[in-house]
Amino acid sequence: MSVVAPANDTLSSELPEYVLALARRLTDYLAPGQIERVMAAFRRGAEAHRGQTRASGEPYITHPVAVAAILADLRLDAETMIAAILHDALEDTAYTRASMIEEFGASVTELVEGVTKLDKVHFASQQEAQAESFRKMLMAMARDLRVILIKLADRLHNMRTLVAKDADSRRRIARETLEIYAPIAQRLGMSLIKSELQDLCFRALYPDRYRVIAERIRASHGNRHEAMGRIDNALSQRLAAEGIRARVVSRIKTPWSIYSKMRAEHKTLAEIMDVYGFRVITDSVAHCYQALGTAHGLYKPVDGRFRDFIAIPKANGYQSLHTVLFGPFNAPIEIQIRTEDMDAVAVRGVAAHWAYKTGVAPSGAQARAHEWIAGLADREAGTTSSLELLENVKVDLFPDEVYLFTPRGAILSLPRNATALDFAYAVHTDIGDHAVTARVDGHFAPLRTRLGSGQTVEIVTAPSAQPKPQWLEFVVSARARTAIRNYLKHLQHEDAVEFGHRMLDRELVARSVSLDTIPAAALETTLAEMRYKRLEELLSDIALGNRMAGAVAERFKLLAGGHTQTLLAAPHERLTISGAERGVLSFGNCCHPVPGDAIFGHLSAGKGIVVHRVECPNAAELRKQPERCLEIEWDREAQGDYRVELRIEVQNRPGVLATVAAAIAETGTNIENVEYSERDLATATLLFALEVRDRKHLADVMRRVRRASVVSGVYRYPV
Structure with missing residues (x-):
């Protein structure tokens, strides 16, 4: 099919300024004949959309031209420019498919049809509908990657002009963009578009939060200008002295990236803002590593904060060296080091060094994108469920x-x-x-x-189940951690008040005093002096180890004056625990006490009472602080499950682990963890972490394990 060439017009005043601006961008990298084809597409599009306006009142053609301008900044080919300008023509005007093929060719027409199909995609709240939408998008991307690039540019311009929509539409479009299009841009390595989409969505969804963070960024940029300049100069001079050709660019975090980091790392805005960011761009990979050494020689690196994405690129093709340094202003310096080519890929992703020619194999980020999309297409072909495909796509988009x-x-x-x-x-x-x-x-x-x-x-x-402190050891989501902590905080307060009351009463008994003998006015005054509003707050602090019960009892004894009592319980009486006081009690990981063991308590400030076995390896050291040690014992009705560890010596042969685990399981005992601690050709030592009810239960487990033919010894760990 021959393509009809457009009239040989010069770029003249007949074209609007926004079109001339697009043409000027294209002159940087397209041949004059290609630019003429793009201008012909504008004339055809303007004619097709004549009389149509956007919600803002502007002529509709301004939108597809703006989309083309975004793609021109990415230096995409002429066919992509033409398809971008005509991407709504087949759907919204009388312009026909046959006419488009005749004027601009089959390739452009296929691109426009691919974008048109995506325009019909509406991401509904129903899972099946959303999954089917993903399937359509995947197929369009698999046929021609440029389809999704046009759609991303289309969505970016729509987000830039979102103010013309009503509030509900703004929120719906912003959420859809944040959940679908921004992650696709990120997966394709197009960080410039991804970042702008995220910020525009953030502003639409949370305008007040966006405003506060954006204002702080503007203010901090002015306040930090001198400090940033000093770091920039120091880096640039040191790199030049080492003979490394490089340019240093300061990095300013975007509002969305700051907000996301605040949520992910549970940090305040001030903590996130107190970081200096720089990008060092060199002319070769060798100079990247030399620049890294130079930066580390200038400022000390933070241990564990170096990442090499040059040797091991990210899935989207991103390459860079990342390091964090101790800065001269008591604030960390985040530095990214990469070559000019790597920087282009980091910013434009698959659009960097665009090559879309028949017979020319894509390379770098484009090759990775094509490989990723081809893999998804293969999965689509073998998947009958749209929901399953959705799950596959999201796993790749949201790693x-x-x-x-x-x-x-x-x-x-x-x-x-x-x-x-x-x-x-x-x-x-x-x-x-x-x-x-x-x-x-x-x-x-x-x-x-x-x-x-x-x-x-x-x-x-x-109904009887409730959160346990141990749950905090393995949950990872913020919602779960917050809910568990809130529950435990409430539980801890109740337990702490009750246990603190018992601890204070015990010390008062030893001094022949009780709370009842203290005048109410004197008690209230003393509590105010100690900065407590209520007695319950003081009792809670005693149980949590923030106040010593003995010292408080001495002070209260003075308040009681001559009001002492002689018929009280013996002062050496031990406090009993049932194990249910988990809000204020914890159990030492160094010795793992269980009901039936001889125990003592150690007050740890802020944590409460940590229970240890009398024969704990750390007992001697802990008892050097007698004022923090409590004489406690198990209640006869103690209940619950308690962690213990067993050291089991076995013959080293196949199936031994299963044999031991089966023996433990026969006693109805839960196995929390198992690992090899020692191993040679003949023997092995296994460490089992178990949950038992009491010392008798533990003895039953040990006895059952000893009967196994492969076991030569069972010991409680630590001994």
Whole structure:
């Protein structure tokens, strides 16, 4: 099919200024004949859209030209420019497919049709509808990557002009963009478009938060100008002295990136802003590593904060060296070091060094993008469920999240390494608070089980179940941690008040005094002097180790004056614990006490009472602070499950681990963890972490394990 050439017009005043501006951008990298074709597309598009206006009142043609201008900044080819200008013509005007093929060719027409199909995609709230939308987008991307580039530019301009929409539409479009298009831009390495989309969405969804952060960025830029200049000069001079050709550019965080970091790292705005960012751009990979050494010679590096994405690029083709240095102003300096080519890929991703010619194989970021899309297309061909395909796509788009299904088919996203308990709290706080166990893909699994994308999870609850402090050790989502902490804080206060009362009474008894003998006015005055509003606050602080019960009792004895009592319990009486006081008690990981063990308590400031076995390896050291040691004992009705560790010596042969685990399971004991601590050709030593009810239960487990033929010794660890 021959393509009809446009009239040989010069760029004249007949064209609007916004079109002339586009033409000037194109002259940087396109041949004159190609620019003429783009101008012909404008004339055709302007004629087709004549009389149509946008919500803002502007002529409609200004939108497709703006989309083309965004793509021109990415230096995309002439066919992409033409398709961008005509991308709404087939759908919204009388311009026909046949006419487009005749004037601009089949390739341009296929691009326009691909974008038109995506324009019909509406991301509904129903999972199946959203999944089918993903399928359509995937197929369009697989046919021609330029389709999604035009769609991203189209969405970016729509977001820039979103103010013309009503509030509900703004929020809907912004959320859809943040969940779908920004991650696609990131996966394609197009950080410039991704960052602007995220910021525009942030402004639309949370205008007040955006305003506060944006104002802080503007203010801090002025305040930090001198400091940034000094660091810039120091880096530039040192690099020049080393003979390294490089330019240093200061980096300013975007409002969305600051907001995301605040949420992810639980930091304040001031903490996030107190960081200096620079980018060092060199002329070769060798100079990148030399520049890294120079930077480390200028300022000390922060341990564990170096990443080499040059040797191991990210999935989207991004390459750079990342390091964090101790700055001269008591603030960290984040530095990225890369070549000019790497910088182009980091900013424009697949659009960097664009090559779209028949027979020319793509390279770098484009090759990775084509490989990723081809892999998704292969999965699409073998997938009958749109929901399954959606899960596959989202796993690739959101590498830091897992996507899980409820029994009813709803999709929940959680951080990577999330557990079944995180899932329970994601469903509802009450579900999490009363969770007992989980069914993962139909099989029972502990709440600490880590989940993978695509699994179906059901939570089993019980009215009597409640959060435990140990849960904080394995949950990863902010929602779960917050809910557990809130529950434990309330529980801790109640337990601490009750336990603190018992501790203070015990010390008062030793001094022949009771709270009842202290005048109310004197007690209230003393509490105010100690900065407590109520007696309960003081009692809680005693149990948490922030106040010594003996010192408080001495002060209260003075308040009682001559009002002493002689018929009180013996002062050496031990405090009893049932194990249910988990809000104020914890159990030493150095010795793992269980009911039936001889124990003592040690007051740890802010943590409360830590229970240790009398024969704990750390007992002698802890007893050097007698004022912090408590004489306690187990209540006869002590209940609950307690962690212990067993050191099991076995013959080193196949199946030994299964044999020992089976012996433990026969006693109805839960195994929390198992690992090899020592191993040679003949023997091995296993460390089992178990949950037992008491010392008798533990003895039953040890006795059962000793009977196994492969076992030569069983010992409680530590001995």
